Amino acid sequence: MFKLFEPNKIFKITSTAPKYVLFLFIIVLSIGLVEALVISPEDYKQSDAVRIMYVHVPAAWISLGIFSSITFFSICGFVFRNKNFFLISKSLASSGLVFNIVALVTGSIWGKPTWGTWWAWDARITSMLILALFYLMYLIVWRIYDKEEKVYKISTFVTILGIINVPIIKYSVDWWNTLHQPASINILSKSSIHSSMLYPLLLMTAAFALFSLLIFLMKYNTELIKIKNKGLDRL
Amino acid sequence: MYGRKVKLRFLFILVILITLIVTTFLILKSLRENVVYFQSPSEIKLLTEIDKSKIRIGGMVKKNSISINSNEVSFIISDFKNEINVTYSGALPNLFAEEKGVVAEGFLKDRNFFSATKILAKHDENYMPPEVKEALGEK
Numbered sequence: 001m002f003k004l005f006e007p008n009k010i011f012k013i014t015s016t017a018p019k020y021v022l023f024l025f026i027i028v029l030s031i032g033l034v035e036a037l038v039i040s041p042e043d044y045k046q047s048d049a050v051r052i053m054y055v056h057v058p059a060a061w062i063s064l065g066i067f068s069s070i071t072f073f074s075i076c077g078f079v080f081r082n083k084n085f086f087l088i089s090k091s092l093a094s095s096g097l098v099f100n101i102v103a104l105v106t107g108s109i110w111g112k113p114t115w116g117t118w119w120a121w122d123a124r125i126t127s128m129l130i131l132a133l134f135y136l137m138y139l140i141v142w143r144i145y146d147k148e149e150k151v152y153k154i155s156t157f158v159t160i161l162g163i164i165n166v167p168i169i170k171y172s173v174d175w176w177n178t179l180h181q182p183a184s185i186n187i188l189s190k191s192s193i194h195s196s197m198l199y200p201l202l203l204m205t206a207a208f209a210l211f212s213l214l215i216f217l218m219k220y221n222t223e224l225i226k227i228k229n230k231g232l233d234r235l
Numbered sequence: 236m237y238g239r240k241v242k243l244r245f246l247f248i249l250v251i252l253i254t255l256i257v258t259t260f261l262i263l264k265s266l267r268e269n270v271v272y273f274q275s276p277s278e279i280k281l282l283t284e285i286d287k288s289k290i291r292i293g294g295m296v297k298k299n300s301i302s303i304n305s306n307e308v309s310f311i312i313s314d315f316k317n318e319i320n321v322t323y324s325g326a327l328p329n330l331f332a333e334e335k336g337v338v339a340e341g342f343l344k345d346r347n348f349f350s351a352t353k354i355l356a357k358h359d360e361n362y363m364p365p366e367v368k369e370a371l372g373e374k
Contacts, residue, residue, distance in 0.1 A: 041364030045330060050362060079245045115355045116328030122272035160251055164259050177271045177293055179338055184360040194363040 011228070014221040018214055025210040032203035040200045050197070052110040058205040060103035060128070062212055064166055066096030067131060070138065071159040078156045086152050089159070090142055091219035095212040097135035104128060115179060123172035124180035127165055134162030273338045276317040285343050292319060292349055293338040293357060301333060312337060312349075323351040330356035 036054035043050035070089045077085030107125065108118050119125070141155045173182040184193040191198065263270060273293035292312055300311035309322045321339050331337060336357030341350050363371075 041366075043362055044365040044368035045335075046358065053362070075248050079241055079248060081241075081244075114328070114330050114358050116331075117353075117355055120272065120355070123270050156248075157251075160248065161255065163252075164255050168259070168263070176267070177273050177275070179272050179293075179355060179357055181358050181360045184362055192361045194367055196364060197362050 011221070011224045014217050014224060018217045018221070021210060021214045021217060025207060025214055028203060028210055029207040032200060032207045035200035035203055040197055041194075043197075046114050049110060049113050052106050053197075054200055054204045056103055056106040056110060057201060058208045059099040059106065061205060062208045063096050063100035063103060063131065063135075064169060065209075066092050066099070066212060067135065067159075067162060068166055070096065071163040074152075074156040074159045077152060083148075083152075086155070087220065087223045088216075089155070091216050091223060092212070093135060093138055093142075094219065095215040097132065097139065099208065099212070100128070100132045100135055104132065120179045122178040122180055123176045124169065124178050127169045127172050130165055131162065131169060134158060134165065138162070275314040276312055276319040277314055279319060279343065280317050280346055282346070285345060287342065289340060289342060289352075291338055291340045292321070293336065294319075296331070296333050296335055296337050298333050312339060318347075319349050320347055321349045321351050323354055325352075325354070327354055328356040330358060332356075335359075 032054075037051055040051070040054075042048050070092050073085045073089040073092070077083065077089070104125075107128075111120070112118050138155055138158045141158055142151055145151045145154065172178060173180055185191045185198070185201075193201070273291035275294055276292065279292060294312040294314040297311040297313045297318060302309050307322055307324045308327065309320065311318050312321055313319075321341075323339065323341070331354060336359055338355040338357050339349060339351040340353040340355070342352070343349055
């Protein structure tokens, strides 16, 4: 089943792919930024402050997506006793934390002119802060324990604790009264965001996803090199 | 297909997940009052006793209800069922307008009067360029 994960094969991919991903990332990011900052119209109510959304929303999406993936891979690693899954999780985590912080900071910058406050302890914002703390916990676990077995178990447990928070973040705006507005983009019903604003948003999401992929590949490559250097430690 | 150990480990994770979900659900349910950021005028009407501590009330600013005299602003927050009168003196956020969402932080005088110490504008989920808004308005 895990033939796919033969170290030599993946190593070939992870060592050559980053340059192509970087190239693609730069292209998509430049188109996305031009679309978001220049071409897309200003909002009828918040005028140019809407442009913060093109960074804020993709960053939040990506950080949620990465945490879900970390949990998935950690659980796979735990269930199938496969070290490789844990290394994938580890390599993914840091860009997730960065995007989580980006989402919090840009949200704060947007909140001041629109809401009138930098920070509000409402359900969406607080749960997003908790997610950042879980990311931190996860990354710290990898640093404080020397025994790998221990790291695998504790980091899996942290992700399982943290994953409960992900649906809470998603539905916090529907379940409770929050200062944060509900989702504008719905898969099942009509979105309440105009298409001229939706396309730059999706482009920026693609750009951020490519960036995460790039960081992931580079980090994962490093992990594989570490294993190669140890020589004894097989996947 | 998989070994017994693998199945057991999977079951273990599943049980942990279910336990955590149920626990979180129960905690959040019992803490509902603290999780909500603001209360609606209807919820205020249902209060049995008026709390002297700081609370937040949210809803829509009623049309034609804003009046500004000297340095005091007064308006009505409505949730289309009940209303509450708010007085406030201080700076208003840019997005504060009639028929838009608002959250007022302050103290209740009684069930109908609220004196705010801070006003926050609540943005809704609609994003569109001004031309589209005008076109919608004409309909």
